[in-house]
Amino acid sequence: MQLTGAxxxxxxxxxxxVEVIFGLPGGAILPVYDPLIDSSIRHILVRHEQGAGHMAExxxxxxxxxxxxMVTSGPGATNIVTPIGNAYMDSTxxxxxxxxxxxxxxxxxxxxxxxxxxxxxxxxxxxxLITDVNDIPRxxxxxxxxxTTGRPGPVLVxxxxxxxxxxMEWWYPSTIEELDLPGYRPSVDLDARSIxxxxxxxxxxxxxxxxxxxxxxxSGASAxxxxxxxxxxxxxxxxxxxxxxxxxxxxxxxxxxxMHGVYAAVTAIQxxxxxxxxxxxxxxxxxxxxxxxxxxxxxxxxxxxxxxFNKVRRTNVAIRASVADALTALxxxxxxxxxLGPWWQQIDEWRAQFPLVYDAPTEDGLLRPQYVxxxxxxxxxxxxxVSSGVGQHQMWASQFWKFEEPGTWVNSGGAGTMGFGVPSAxxxxxxxxxxxxxxxxxxxxxxxxxxxxxxxxxEGIPVKIAILNNAYLGMVRQxxxxxxxxxxxxxxxxxxxxxxxxxxxAMGCVGLRARTVEEMHEAIRQANExxxxxxxxxxxxxxxxxxFPMVAAGASNDDIMVHPLQREA
Amino acid sequence: xxxxxxxxxxxxxxxxxxxLSVLVExxxxxxxxxxxxxxxxxxxxxxxAVAPAETSARFSRITIVxxxxxxxxxxxxxxxxxxxxxxxISDISPKDALERELLLATIRTDVNSRTPLSDVVANSGxxxxxVDAHSITLMLAGxxxxxxxxxxxxxxxxxxxxxxxxRVALPRLGTTTSS
Numbered sequence: 023m024q025l026t027g028a029x030x031x032x033x034x035x036x037x038x039x040v041e042v043i044f045g046l047p048g049g050a051i052l053p054v055y056d057p058l059i060d061s062s063i064r065h066i067l068v069r070h071e072q073g074a075g076h077m078a079e080x081x082x083x084x085x086x087x088x089x090x091x092m093v094t095s096g097p098g099a100t101n102i103v104t105p106i107g108n109a110y111m112d113s114t115x116x117x118x119x120x121x122x123x124x125x126x127x128x129x130x131x132x133x134x135x136x137x138x139x140x141x142x143x144x145x146x147x148x149x150x151l152i153t154d155v156n157d158i159p160r161x162x163x164x165x166x167x168x169x170t171t172g173r174p175g176p177v178l179v180x181x182x183x184x185x186x187x188x189x190m191e192w193w194y195p196s197t198i199e200e201l202d203l204p205g206y207r208p209s210v211d212l213d214a215r216s217i218x219x220x221x222x223x224x225x226x227x228x229x230x231x232x233x234x235x236x237x238x239x240x241s242g243a244s245a246x247x248x249x250x251x252x253x254x255x256x257x258x259x260x261x262x263x264x265x266x267x268x269x270x271x272x273x274x275x276x277x278x279x280x281m282h283g284v285y286a287a288v289t290a291i292q293x294x295x296x297x298x299x300x301x302x303x304x305x306x307x308x309x310x311x312x313x314x315x316x317x318x319x320x321x322x323x324x325x326x327x328x329x330x331f332n333k334v335r336r337t338n339v340a341i342r343a344s345v346a347d348a349l350t351a352l353x354x355x356x357x358x359x360x361x362l363g364p365w366w367q368q369i370d371e372w373r374a375q376f377p378l379v380y381d382a383p384t385e386d387g388l389l390r391p392q393y394v395x396x397x398x399x400x401x402x403x404x405x406x407x408v409s410s411g412v413g414q415h416q417m418w419a420s421q422f423w424k425f426e427e428p429g430t431w432v433n434s435g436g437a438g439t440m441g442f443g444v445p446s447a448x449x450x451x452x453x454x455x456x457x458x459x460x461x462x463x464x465x466x467x468x469x470x471x472x473x474x475x476x477x478x479x480x481e482g483i484p485v486k487i488a489i490l491n492n493a494y495l496g497m498v499r500q501x502x503x504x505x506x507x508x509x510x511x512x513x514x515x516x517x518x519x520x521x522x523x524x525x526x527x528a529m530g531c532v533g534l535r536a537r538t539v540e541e542m543h544e545a546i547r548q549a550n551e552x553x554x555x556x557x558x559x560x561x562x563x564x565x566x567x568x569x570f571p572m573v574a575a576g577a578s579n580d581d582i583m584v585h586p587l588q589r590e591a
Numbered sequence: 592x593x594x595x596x597x598x599x600x601x602x603x604x605x606x607x608x609x610x611l612s613v614l615v616e617x618x619x620x621x622x623x624x625x626x627x628x629x630x631x632x633x634x635x636x637x638x639x640a641v642a643p644a645e646t647s648a649r650f651s652r653i654t655i656v657x658x659x660x661x662x663x664x665x666x667x668x669x670x671x672x673x674x675x676x677x678x679x680i681s682d683i684s685p686k687d688a689l690e691r692e693l694l695l696a697t698i699r700t701d702v703n704s705r706t707p708l709s710d711v712v713a714n715s716g717x718x719x720x721x722v723d724a725h726s727i728t729l730m731l732a733g734x735x736x737x738x739x740x741x742x743x744x745x746x747x748x749x750x751x752x753x754x755x756x757x758r759v760a761l762p763r764l765g766t767t768t769s770s
Contacts, residue, residue, distance in 0.1 A: 143624060144631045148675040151620070168675060205616060205678040329669035 027155040028053040028186040031119070032061050034162035037194050040090050042066060042081065042452055044074040048094025049134055051121030053186035066452065066481050071098050073445040073474040075105020079114050080449025083432045084407055084457075086242065088115040088169050089449065095121045096134030099180075100141065104439060107145040109176040111436025112263060113240060115169040116176035117162075124184040125153065139180050147175030148206075155188040163194065164201040172208025173327040174240055208326070212343045217351045219339045220298075220322045224352075227296035227320075227359040230256045233279070236263030236435070237301015237325060243346035244268065244428050247300065250349045255362050257369055259287040261302055263435045266425035276369065277378075280308040282417040282569050285376035285584055290369050291316050292579045296359070298322045301345045304334035305436065314578035324348040376571070378421050379585050387538055388564040391415060391490040394542060395422045395462060398488055401546050406458045407432060407450050411443035411467025414496040417569045419462040429454075441470030447485045448478045458486070458550075465491040465515055465522075472525065478556045479530035486549050487531075487558045492565040493517035500568045517562060526558035535560040607659040608637055610688050610760045613671065614644055614679040617651045621676045625653060632670055635661035638692075638757030650678060654759045687766040692758040694731045694738045695720075699749040708748060715741045726751060 025033065031054055035043070042064040047055045058065055068074040071093045078089025089109075093102050099120040109116045123132040139149045148168050150161045158181070165177040195201055224230065238247055244267050251258050251274055258268050259279045268275050277284035279291050291297060297319040302308070309315040312334060323330065323337040324345055331340040341348045380392040395418055399406075408423055409432035410416040416433055425431050432450050434442040447461035468489050478485055490496075495513040502510050526533030532552055536545040536559060549557040570585040615621045622641055629636050635658035644652040657667055668680055694717075700708060705727075712719055712729050715737065721728035731741050735758050742753065 139620065140623070143620075143627050203675060206675045327673070329666065329673055331669075332663065332665060 023192040024189050025192045026053070026057070026186065027158050027181070027188050027190060029057045030155070030158045030190055030192060031162065031181065031186065032057045032063070033192065034159045034194065035063060035090065036061060037159075038162065038166045043090045043092050044068055044077040044081070044449065045092035046071055046074060046094070046098065048098045048121065050095035050123055050183045051092060051098070051119070051181070051186075052094075053183060054092070054119075054121070054181070066477065068445075068477050069473045070471070071101035072104055072441070073448075073471055073477065075102040075116070075118065076108070076439075076442050076445035076471065077449030077452065077474070078116050078118075079105055079109050079112075079442075080409060080432050080446030081453040082109075082114050082116060082449075083446070084429050084450035085453035086429065087453070088117055088166060088174075090117050090119070092119040093121070094134065095123055095138070096136045098134075099136055099138040103141060103145070104437075106142055106176045106178065108434050108437040108439045108442065110145040110147070112434065113174050113236060114176065115174035117165045117169050118176060118178045120178060120180050121186075122151065122180045122182040125182045126184070128182065139178065142178050145176070146178050147173075149178040149180065151180045152182065152185055155185045155190045158185070158190070159192075159194045160201060164203060167198070167201055168203070168206060173237075173325075210342050212341070212347055212351055216339055216341045217348075217355050220341060220352060221355045221357040223296060223320055223322060223339055224254075224298075224357040224359050228362070229290075229294045229365045230254075230296040230298060230359050230362075231290050231294040232256050232258045233291065233297050233299045233302050234258055234260045234264045234267050235300060235302025236261065238264055238267040238345045239428050240301065241326070241344035241346045242428070243300070243344070243349055246346050246349035246353070248272075250353050253353065254358055255366075256298070256359060257290055257366070259283075259291060261305075261308060262420055262433065264302070265420055265431040266428050269426045270424040271426060276373070278420055280305075281310070281573050281575070282421065282571065283308075283573075284378060284421070285571050285582060286369055286372040288571065288573065288579050288582050289372050291319075293368075294319045296320050296322065298324070300324050300349070301326075303330050309334065310573045310577055310579040314580060376584050376588055379587050380567070381587065383539055384564050389536065389539065389542055389561055391492070391561075391563040391567055392418050392422050393539075394488065394490060394561050394563065395419055397542060398460060398462070398546055399423050401550055402460065403458055405430065406460060407447075407454060409433065409443050409447040409450060409459065409461045411461075411463050411470075412438045412440045413464045413467065414492075414500060414567075414569050415462050415464040415467070415490045417497075418490075421569075423462075440464075440467045443467055444471045444485075444487060445474045447487070448474055448483050451478075451483050451485050461485060461487045463487055463489050464496060465489055465493065465517070466495045468522070469515075469520070472529070475526070475529045475531050475556050475558065482554075483556070484553055485556050487556065489522055489558065489560050490563045491517050491522065491560050492563045492567070494565045496565065497569070499565065503568070505574070522558060522560035526556075529556075531556040531558050533558050533560070535562070537562045608685060609657050609659045609664050610683040610685065610690065610758070611655045611657060611668065611671070612681040612683060612760065613653040613655060613677060614646075615651050615653055616676040616678060617643065617649055618676060621651070622653070624674055624676060625655075625671070628670060628674060629657075629667075632666070633662060634658075634667050640692075640757040640759050642759075654757070656758060681762070683760055683762050687763050688760045689763050690735055690758045690760045691732060692735055692738055693756040694733075694741060694753070695728065696730075696742075696745055696753040697721075697726055697728045697751040698745065699726045699751055701725075704748060711741070711744050715744065717741060
């Protein structure tokens with residue numbers, strides 16, 4: 023069967039089971055958009071290529087399947103660089119297809135030419151520039167294989183226009199060998215000695231903590247984690263990337279550790295004698311000052327990526343495996359710590375003394391952002407998916423939403439990409455149309471990618487956006503208040519410019535505004551009744567509100583600052 | 592900030608250097624991926640040599656002398672191993688390595704300098720490979736130390752140009768490498 027390169031590309035995506043592509047056409051990718059008309063694959067036409075990338079990420083995080091985005095060359099490709107970098111930092115499986123100028127024009131500074139494989143070399147798991155039309159099926163199959171196996175990540179495939187227009191005899195690789203990846207070995211046999219060593223360490227532990235990272239979600243290990251944690255009775259902390267991996271309602275869950283972590287979670291790690299890292303990577307936002315991080319703890323480090331071992335903290339026992347396989351093996355080997363009674367007693371004291379708190383409603387009527395989040399959560403059905411941008415609202419969402427199941431928290435962790443919230447919510451809703459999807463956003467973040475609500479309206483994707491509008495770039499404002507003597511530099515945005523309600527309406531969405539507690543509950547009620555179009559709510563919140571607890575950048579986790587309400591006079 | 596990767600000639604071999612013999616797929620852009628990884632992660636390259644490998648035209652071998660003071664060797668190896676085009680890595684410690692490199696130098700000469708220079712060439716095991724009325728070009732294929740020594744002796748002469756290839760290495764017979 024003779025196919026054009028463009029047809030072969032679309033057929034390859036069909037072979038990989040792709041159900042949706044987020045994209046925007048242009049000159050170099052134009053030939054591929056023609057056979058797309060005849061394909062069963064849904065295409066979602068975004069308004070900016072960054073939106074396509076973040077939607078693909080949201081889709082991948084909510085479904086566990088790889089997200090697919092397709093854009094043209096040059097600026098189309100550079101516009102999707104941020105989502106690629108974001109997916110790389112958060113190990114999200116993504117396949118990004120970029121058009122490229124014709125093979126003969128490469129290197130001539132042709133119109134809309136850019137070296138996108140060079141640009142994305144450091145932020146993709148791998149990338150391909152296709153140079154032969156017959157290689158299209160192999161490149162696509164390899165891209166999906168690499169993106170989804172081992173430690174997942176983004177893979178970019180750059181396709182010159184002349185190859186899309188050439189013809190080839192259709193084939194598709196049916197074995198891993200045909201992918202021709204002699205240097206790629208993502209799977210390993212679990213080393214039984216590492217399990218034995220871990221069991222021995224666990225047996226001596228009196229103050230262990232299960233430090234649960236994003237890899238636990240990536241490997242689908244929530245059931246194994248629950249079984250292991252309940253049998254061993256060890257306390258659990260879930261990092262920003264692992265929210266939902268272990269139920270927040272579970273009494274063993276201490277919550278999120280790190281710079282804005284729950285006091286008990288941060289302090290339990292600090293005082294632990296054994297830290298069992300499950301797909302976490304000792305990020306600086308978790309460790310704080312590294313030499314002062316959990317100084318008495320021995321480390322058992324479970325990761326599928328062996329480059330994570332000893333990268334930040336010396337490991338006592340490294341277990342190279344998926345989190346699910348490692349937990350199954352540890353459970354089978356009967357890993358059991360000592361009696362944890364005194365440890366739990368201590369932890370429960372911390373929990374009782376320093377729970378997450380926030381102030382009562384302000385006298386001037388501005389909403390507390392934490393209360394808005396708790397109110398949305400209280401009115402949301404179980405299993406609701408929440409996305410967020412990056413900043414204060416993200417930290418509050420992670421702190422005050424109660425996550426009970428995997429795939430319900432969609433956020434930008436490692437890269438900290440403002441503007442991630444709206445498009446990732448749209449992608450999540452596309453992947454999980456059965457679920458309600460809320461985006462907890464900030465006013466600064468919303469302004470970066472809001473135009474994708476036009477996409478959402480046009481494509482019939484009813485997401486709900488809660489803007490916590492404090493008129494500021496709130497996290498930067500917080501740092502300037504605390505560390506720059508309240509010298510506020512370039513952080514004021516205004517609560518009324520733009521008019522978020524009118525903007526929402528102009529994009530075909532329902533726009534609501536809430537200034538008081540009564541208006542807030544009414545707006546949430548209305549939003550929950552609307553299931554055909556996107557809803558945007560402009561919640562007016564207090565700009566003076568700060569995220570606590572907080573460990574200052576570069577400080578030791580021992581120097582955690584609790585909420586002012588919890589400080590002694 | 593990480594120092595710039597060093598890709599040229601120096602007489603200061605890092606005390607803690609290691610030799611990585613890296614088998615890679617012979618595809619366009621692979622050298623850039625390897626060099627880019629070192630730059631990105633702040634690892635220092637002391638010297639680098641690349642050529643087709645013995646196995647087949649599909650593979651090339653990159654010999655990288657790394658400054659193991661700039662980053663733990665384990666991190667360098669593990670990050671390198673994650674590159675999809677990297678097929679195998681052998682870590683050869685300096686004491687187990689047979690290292691060789693090639694030095695080419697063009698020296699401006701006059702009647703006074705030719706004779707002593709000829710002695711330098713003879714004593715160092717170098718060879719004269721080109722001559723004209725005003726200069727000679729010599730070469731030495733030898734250990735990095737021998738090349739260092741010759742370079743030092745040539746300091747006394749009017750060197751027009753001097754190039755070193757960077758070393759290639761194989762493990763000494765009877766030793767094992769880790770990979």
